[in-house]
Amino acid sequence: MSRSDEPAAPSAITAEWTAVRAIESFITQTLAVAAAEVQKLRHDPLELFTRAIQPVLWLMLFGEVMARVRGVAPGNIPYLDFLAAGILAQSALFVAIFYGISAIWERDLGVLQRYLVSPAPRSALVLGKALSAGVRGLSQAVIVYVLALLLGVGIELNPLNMLGVAAAIVLGSGLFATLSLIIACIVKTRERFMGIGQVLTMPIFFASNAIYPLSLMPDWLRTVSHANPLTYEVDILRALMLRSGTSDYGLVIDFGLLAATTGVLVAIAARMYRRMGY
Amino acid sequence: MPADSAVAKSRNIAVQISALTRCFGGLTAVDHVDFTVLQGEIFGLIGPNGAGKSTLIRMLTTLLPPTSGSATVAGYDIVSQSADVRRHIGYVPQLLSADGSLTGYENMQLSARLYGVARPERKERIVRALARMGLTEAAHHLVGHYSGGMIRRLEIAQSLLHRPTVLFLDEPTVGLDPGARDTVWERVVDLRDRFQRTMIVTSHHMDEIEEFCDRVALIDHGQIVAIGTAAELKARVGPGATLDDVFIKLVAPTSEIETGGGYVEVRRARRAERDHG
Numbered sequence: 001m002s003r004s005d006e007p008a009a010p011s012a013i014t015a016e017w018t019a020v021r022a023i024e025s026f027i028t029q030t031l032a033v034a035a036a037e038v039q040k041l042r043h044d045p046l047e048l049f050t051r052a053i054q055p056v057l058w059l060m061l062f063g064e065v066m067a068r069v070r071g072v073a074p075g076n077i078p079y080l081d082f083l084a085a086g087i088l089a090q091s092a093l094f095v096a097i098f099y100g101i102s103a104i105w106e107r108d109l110g111v112l113q114r115y116l117v118s119p120a121p122r123s124a125l126v127l128g129k130a131l132s133a134g135v136r137g138l139s140q141a142v143i144v145y146v147l148a149l150l151l152g153v154g155i156e157l158n159p160l161n162m163l164g165v166a167a168a169i170v171l172g173s174g175l176f177a178t179l180s181l182i183i184a185c186i187v188k189t190r191e192r193f194m195g196i197g198q199v200l201t202m203p204i205f206f207a208s209n210a211i212y213p214l215s216l217m218p219d220w221l222r223t224v225s226h227a228n229p230l231t232y233e234v235d236i237l238r239a240l241m242l243r244s245g246t247s248d249y250g251l252v253i254d255f256g257l258l259a260a261t262t263g264v265l266v267a268i269a270a271r272m273y274r275r276m277g278y
Numbered sequence: 279m280p281a282d283s284a285v286a287k288s289r290n291i292a293v294q295i296s297a298l299t300r301c302f303g304g305l306t307a308v309d310h311v312d313f314t315v316l317q318g319e320i321f322g323l324i325g326p327n328g329a330g331k332s333t334l335i336r337m338l339t340t341l342l343p344p345t346s347g348s349a350t351v352a353g354y355d356i357v358s359q360s361a362d363v364r365r366h367i368g369y370v371p372q373l374l375s376a377d378g379s380l381t382g383y384e385n386m387q388l389s390a391r392l393y394g395v396a397r398p399e400r401k402e403r404i405v406r407a408l409a410r411m412g413l414t415e416a417a418h419h420l421v422g423h424y425s426g427g428m429i430r431r432l433e434i435a436q437s438l439l440h441r442p443t444v445l446f447l448d449e450p451t452v453g454l455d456p457g458a459r460d461t462v463w464e465r466v467v468d469l470r471d472r473f474q475r476t477m478i479v480t481s482h483h484m485d486e487i488e489e490f491c492d493r494v495a496l497i498d499h500g501q502i503v504a505i506g507t508a509a510e511l512k513a514r515v516g517p518g519a520t521l522d523d524v525f526i527k528l529v530a531p532t533s534e535i536e537t538g539g540g541y542v543e544v545r546r547a548r549r550a551e552r553d554h555g
Contacts, residue, residue, distance in 0.1 A: 032391030043379060110373025117364055118389070118392040119361055
């Protein structure tokens with residue numbers, strides 16, 4: 001079957017049109033993957049409630065005790081306020097970092113093959129998965145906001161700030177979910193993944209500014225924390241979520257670093273994702 | 279194959295495979311396979327477990343790159359034009375590929391969007407495809423509650439939404455009861471007769487292959503050991519032979535440990551059976 005007999009008119013207009021169409025279908029394909037995730041959450045919202053337990057425990061048990069220790073939080077921010085932003089980032093991280101499990105699950109089931117035989121670019125599939133994790137992260141944000149308000153945390157309710165928090169959550173969740181996907185592509189079994197996931201969450205969480213400021217850390221740990229994307233996600237959350245919040249690094253740098261890291265990880269994951277079908 | 283190329287002149291070639299090979303470590307799963315499938319043919323692939331059928335299909339659907347050799351599907355090269363191949367094929371894998379935590383309609387929606395079915399057409403095509411597969415009533419139920427036959431029909435509907443020229447069906451009737459099996463085959467034959475779709479089907483049920491496939495290839499140890507119509511294959515063995523006899527006669531006996539395709543394949547096959555049954 002010859003395909004070369006199609007009317008060929010490589011004018012500038014058609015070339016532009018093709019590019020527009022390609023971008024349009026890329027967006028449709030990315031959103032399709034994320035839309036499926038939203039539909040799944042709608043069918044089974046119970047998971048959202050079970051996911052709420054961990055942030056509740058952190059804020060109510062750990063937070064209430066640590067709030068009595070003087071001098072942990074910098075400046076005049078109450079410790080519970082300081083912690084609330086960190087716990088939001090943490091709960092989104094925990095959801096995202098185990099996201100690779102669902103990719104392995106889909107591979108074992110055969111659902112992955114359906115994605116991989118579709119003409120959608122691998123990068124659209126990976127980005128769709130990242131966005132799906134962002135959707136789950138947002139549901140965590142709702143829970144932490146409600147909880148923080150109940151505990152009397154000074155939450156900033158300006159819609160623009162909340163929009164910024166949502167963007168940071170989607171970006172941060174997408175970043176760690178993509179990292180998780182890369183690990184899933186390497187280890188390929190759920191058992192091995194569980195082990196690695198556990199090992200990863202601890203340093204990412206503790207070597208960051210999530211529950212204490214970097215100023216309390218020894219130098220080497222502070223350096224590690226500066227290389228940890230979670231630190232910049234927490235920095236955004238602390239600046240935008242709290243009435244008394246400020247950013248240490250500046251929001252432009254925070255968002256820039258998160259977006260660039262996510263971009264690199266998506267590019268790597270897209271190359272590896274196809275191997276999941278082997 | 280001279281007979282093959284003579285027919286090919288009068289009809290379009292849907293799939294052309296030459297010297298296609300895939301190795302896994304020291305094992306050659308598919309070993310220099312050549313054959314041609316014409317447009318509008320239902321082409322059966324038979325062979326023992328682990329013979330290389332699934333590996334061959336995974337290469338033709340671009341899921342797995344070949345070690346050497348080449349193939350075109352719907353006129354596109356499976357390596358250099360893999361995205362074009364994917365745009366023109368449908369694939370129903372042996373494993374469960376519909377998402378159990380979505381409804382039938384949502385599964386169809388996902389496929390339509392991934393395959394770039396234009397938004398104004400989407401809904402109509404989905405509704406029509408579900409109706410054709412007898413799934414209208416179940417459209418908004420979770421696929422997790424479907425029967426095996428319904429899931430298979432949904433998967434076929436999903437893989438046809440973008441009107442592919444070639445459809446790959448890997449063990450489409452595994453684990454289905456006879457009624458559900460007949461329904462699946464009815465749809466397959468209907469697709470050929472009404473839309474001239476080309477289909478490549480694997481199955482362990484020789485009766486199905488004999489009844490519904492235009493031509494059959496028998497694969498053993500990664501190589502084609504016989505190819506032709508079911509009648510031609512049977513004639514090779516002797517008068518009164520069945521396709522089962524062909525299978526037993528032409529497939530080289532292997533040691534007990536080798537048959538069965540290994541632990542992973544058996545586990546997969548059983549799971550596919552359980553999921554669809």
